[in-house]
Amino acid sequence: GAVGARVAVIGKGIGGEYWSAVRKGATRAGRDLGLKVTYQGPPTETDVAAQIALLENLIQSGVDAIAISPCNARSLNRTVRKAMAAGIKVVTLDSDTTDKDRLSYIGTDNAEAGAMAAREALRLVPEGSVVAMVTGVLGAQNLQERRTGFTRAAKGKLRLLAAQPDNGDKARAVEVAENILTAHPEVTLFFTDNAISGPGVGQALKTRGKAGKVKLVSMDVTPDLQGLLDQGVASVLVAQQPEKMGELAVRALKDALAGKRIPGRIDTGVRVVRRKDS
Amino acid sequence: MTGAMPTKIEAAGLRPWIRQSMPLVALLLLMGLFSLLSARFLSFENLGNIAVQSSHIGLIAVGMTFVIATGGIDLSVGSVLALSICAAGLTMAPAESGGAGQGVLAGWGAGLLTGALAGGVNGLLISRLKLSPFIATLGMMSVARGVANVLTDGMPVEDIPEGALALGTGDLAGMPWAVLLWVAAALLGGLVLGWTRLGRYACALGSNEEALRLSGVRPGPWKGSLYVLSGLLSAAAGLVFLGRVSNAQPSAGVGFELDAIAAVVIGGASLMGGRGSMAGTVVGVALMGVLRNGLVLLDVSAFWQQLVIGVVVVLAVLLDRWRTN
Amino acid sequence: MTGAMPTKIEAAGLRPWIRQSMPLVALLLLMGLFSLLSARFLSFENLGNIAVQSSHIGLIAVGMTFVIATGGIDLSVGSVLALSICAAGLTMAPAESGGAGQGVLAGWGAGLLTGALAGGVNGLLISRLKLSPFIATLGMMSVARGVANVLTDGMPVEDIPEGALALGTGDLAGMPWAVLLWVAAALLGGLVLGWTRLGRYACALGSNEEALRLSGVRPGPWKGSLYVLSGLLSAAAGLVFLGRVSNAQPSAGVGFELDAIAAVVIGGASLMGGRGSMAGTVVGVALMGVLRNGLVLLDVSAFWQQLVIGVVVVLAVLLDRWRTN
Amino acid sequence: MKEGLSTMAPPLLQVRGLKKAFGAIQALSGVDLDIYRGEVHVLLGENGAGKSTLLKVLSGVHVPDEGKVTLDGRPLPAGNPGDSGRAGIVTIHQEFNLILDLSVAENVFLGREPRRFGLLDHARMHREAKVLLERVGLGLDPARPVRGLGVAQAQLVEIARALGILDATGGGVLTLDEPTAALAEHEITLLHDLIRQWRTQGLALIYISHRMPELRAIGDRVTVLRDGASVATGPMRGFEDDELIRAMVGREVHHLYPSRPPASEDPLLEVEELQAPNFGPVSLAVARGEILGVAGLMGAGRTRLLRLLYGASRASGGRVRVADKVLSGTRTPAEAVEAGIGLVPEDRKHQGLALGLSISDNLVMAILERFTHAGFVDGKAIVRASTGLVERLRIRSRHVSQPAGSLSGGNQQKVVLGRWLARDGQVILLDEPTRGVDVGARAEIYQQIADLAAQGKAMVMVSSDLPELLGMADRILVMREGRVAGILAGDQLTQENVMRMATGHGGRG
């Protein structure tokens, strides 16, 4: 009897479009399936200790199942094991633990998504072009993986400038992009690895009259980014599908609670959204 | 703290303008350095960029100057900014985007009102309930962020009307509105600080609140209104910010308090209270903006930037101390 | 500053233990409330969890109590924690993971040394160069983070030897090492605060540094060593933290300073300096830990948690003020 | 004629049965007071008798627990300095209430700043402040900050502020809490002239001081407070000094200045060519068992002399020797203390005491290491030692764990002195050691100083109270404008000689 069971979803953060989408998908699935879903997250995406504490506290609170997106792949191993040992069904979503002591991982390969973005970039600009990267908070592991994937795939084909962080602050992203445009007029493409940097850079391109001339390839699809795509400011969006992740995670947990076997890996796929004319 | 009375005697002879010009010297040194190292630094466009980029911190820092002059601190400015833009966004965004569709002016009004209210709560906690400003505004930092998130369900408010973006991206005869607003606030702030009772009492509150009280001045209302002012200016900064980023994010403004405080202190104010200079604050904000801009122009890696910014902040303040001791 | 004097005098009659027990009352109230609302709150295991979860902030708060007693503040604790664990990690991790493979003890030593050094720099800036603690440690906050990122290239140091994890996850006869360490540090800290010259001078520094100086005590070395102590305890907190998260992340510890400061102030210390109580600090840390835990047990949504935490922090401090005024 | 006043007009200010307690301390336990227009009413009482508390109730700082205060027949609003001020009560408090970071002019006009078009009229403020300052004998630039002023100058700025308010309101009650404690003869004379002027204008003045001679010069009527209650009241000339002291202290005080064995010839403290900007060179020597007095007008550099000698401020040249130990040119107070020097600073609130800490913490501040065994402080021993000192100095307190800030001014002063008694060094520098100390306690402090000298210590005593210097010192060094104007000894030690040297001409006549 999985109906009425309590399911906790732990993201890497509490606000922002990405985690809100995860929360939405999870809550909707919970409603459909008759589960009680709660969403929790640490105050910042790098606060591993707070996430561990959250997980411990949720174990104490007697939830039946947990979907967690570890802030750090290794740091959560022990506590995830503890949860499993306590009889709680655990899956990871968006990113995985290194030990993989969970029932399933629901998400995409961040590095692969980054590589895909690089391949898209190479369709937009010639080899040897100069590319700037704007990232969120330094040290956020999923962003790091996306950039690594991008960098690997672009190796020898694109000239990458050092990534500049905006600390998750959109105004800072605008600022950083403007400064890069001043310092490096030769930049022909921006790669942004998250849903805050992307719109920030897009904004800078618009105000500097560089929209469309300097290309923008961003991770994530949000209303904000979709708008930029429609306006021709962004060229390609490479999106994981957070809402789907949340939903599939809760569905998988429901199956697990019902005693069914669930696959160890559920790929939510990467969606590439291009401008119609590109 | 007060023990400093006798040792500072030696500085008494120094003219205030020497005091105030030390941050400027630091700024000019830094600008000189960047001009030498990067041909692109000293362009009209780049300097204009720095000004626009600094304007929201500049607005916050105007209010922070008053608060710091009283010996207080306002840690809630970033969260209050976020809350204010969410209030503004929800008021002006069309109904399809979850807003009330009340138009730009109503939105701006709602934002400013929200900022003033949050500041008012800070002011009451501090002046009525005698909470230390650090704790009161630390609480508000958490509460305002929470309310912003609850109101917006953690999602940015989209579809801000075009008209509202002018504050961030538009200009008046080539002068960006954001910069105009900042300059106006700083000028007005300077006037208030030096030439009105509010400003002088701010310094008096920071220097010796009891003496002010014994002179028959009720400290509470004056102190309280300075926190309202800080909230109001955070909201104004938010409106500029909103114009620049074009949607209202409840996660906006994290860490702004530290930038603003650093700018005020670089400008020559003392966190013990009793003094502050609006010109100094403007220079402090500019210095931080130039530093960030220059380091990116010089292609300094993000990690080294953190390091350099920390060192320069300390050096800039040291330069000021060294000159006055 | 000195203006606050007359009102404080009225508290003189109150026995110190009443003062100190107010935070405890707040904590017990909160625990009572949570026990009523959730059957799972008052279990041995859950309370143990809270203790372990609080231990690193607890360790930092011990050092912060001294710093705050002097009227100072240490904003760099979180960054120093990150730098220390990176130093520890790089020392003990095997060569394949970019470390020096020097074993656990060497790693711990390197971590503690790094923390002490960073604290020493803070101390010098503050006691020698007379920088305000806020600015000096704000600078260090940025610099230490930058250095940690530069050293590790922004990536966590992996493959920390098993032995080093004991501090975070192991126990001694059922008592987690992390909690033991915290309790030991708090007891020792209480002893130092109340019964040694260092502790007494810490309060004297916060109350009237000039009087201390004119009494023939060199304030500099004492003040400086308190910042070393704070750095050292941040590093110790880092070692516990490292044990818990099992790799050394340069991004660790963001925001810890605010948690620690809030805990110390909830515990009855004044940010103006001159007083502080180690028992109060422990209670303050526990209160924050209980609050975080209880809110999750009660299924309070993340946004509401921010709101509630802010309100409770303010209320806890108010309760203390109200009782003493 | 003055006695006649009371029968002709009703009192302007009437206090009945006033009570005020701070926790367990009953500061006022029943005060009755009548103040008439055109009189200077002196309040006398030991340290801690409740004089300042009484004034603070009148000025709205404290709310009384019981009792009635009427001004001009109407009840005086309680607990709000603004209301009291508007009702016509102007107060100069015992502790300074200036705002160090504001300018002198802004302090003078604090709370009633002239404005034009909504903005402060700085020009007018400076102009008018300058006039007020000149009237109290201060030639300061009104635009300079108060920070850096000496205590005497600060006191005069406060008087100028009161003067300004009285000019504007033209009447009421002026209360002065030990306004002359920090002033020297010349400024005191100026102040007394002002007071006489105010009296003829019909103001009612309440005046607190511990200096008997000046009270004789200025007081019309007197009320004596003891343990928070008024115990005697009447015309000043109706009491002999002895009667007043007995009413105050509850016992006889004979021999204000104790006799001592003659000083040795053996120099203990030697200072050569001590220099700093606008100061010195100053050379002096003090023998074992000697008390060297230092006199001078306000700002003559007496405080600087002590601070430079002690290393509290950095000297630009000169040598300081204690016994055969030469102190370094870059000495700090710590080095001076190690060499056996102690300093009782002039500003106890800012330089002397940690007001938030306990009496015992303050008493042992310079000798904490002596109570430290194996790294730990022996709290019991500290309490024992400080209780001894409290008894020896008759510091009025309930317990040594009480915060120093809760003591009355005179008792605070004794705590600072007690710190150096505890340390038992060889040289003690005293900067206005009896500032604000009552007659009884003064006699005790003089006795302590004399005892210390008799034990072979060298004492340097700065004071603005000339009779005190003449009564205590073996020799007096007179300073003028940062330099030594001369040293007087033996039968040259007269008030006239000191004043002549201090002013640099024939004296004040």
Ligand SMILES: Nc1ncnc2c1ncn2[C@@H]1O[C@H](COP(=O)(O)OP(=O)(O)OP(=O)(O)O)[C@@H](O)[C@H]1O
């Ligand atoms: N704010 C306060 N809190 C606690 N006790 C106080 C406070 N103010 C004064 N007292 C106590 O009240 C008593 C009266 O103090 P008050 O300052 O009125 O004495 P005073 O007559 O002015 O003495 P002095 O001549 O030393 O200035 C003293 O015992 C003092 O310790």
Ligand SMILES: Nc1ncnc2c1ncn2[C@@H]1O[C@H](COP(=O)(O)OP(=O)(O)OP(=O)(O)O)[C@@H](O)[C@H]1O
């Ligand atoms: N470091 C300094 N540099 C220059 N001038 C100073 C310094 N310290 C003090 N002064 C000035 O020197 C003068 C002498 O001050 P000092 O305090 O020694 O006088 P004083 O004789 O003790 O008088 P009083 O205490 O009555 O004011 C004052 O006018 C003071 O402003």
Ligand SMILES: [Mg+2]
């Ligand atoms: Mg008094």
Ligand SMILES: [Mg+2]
């Ligand atoms: Mg003096």
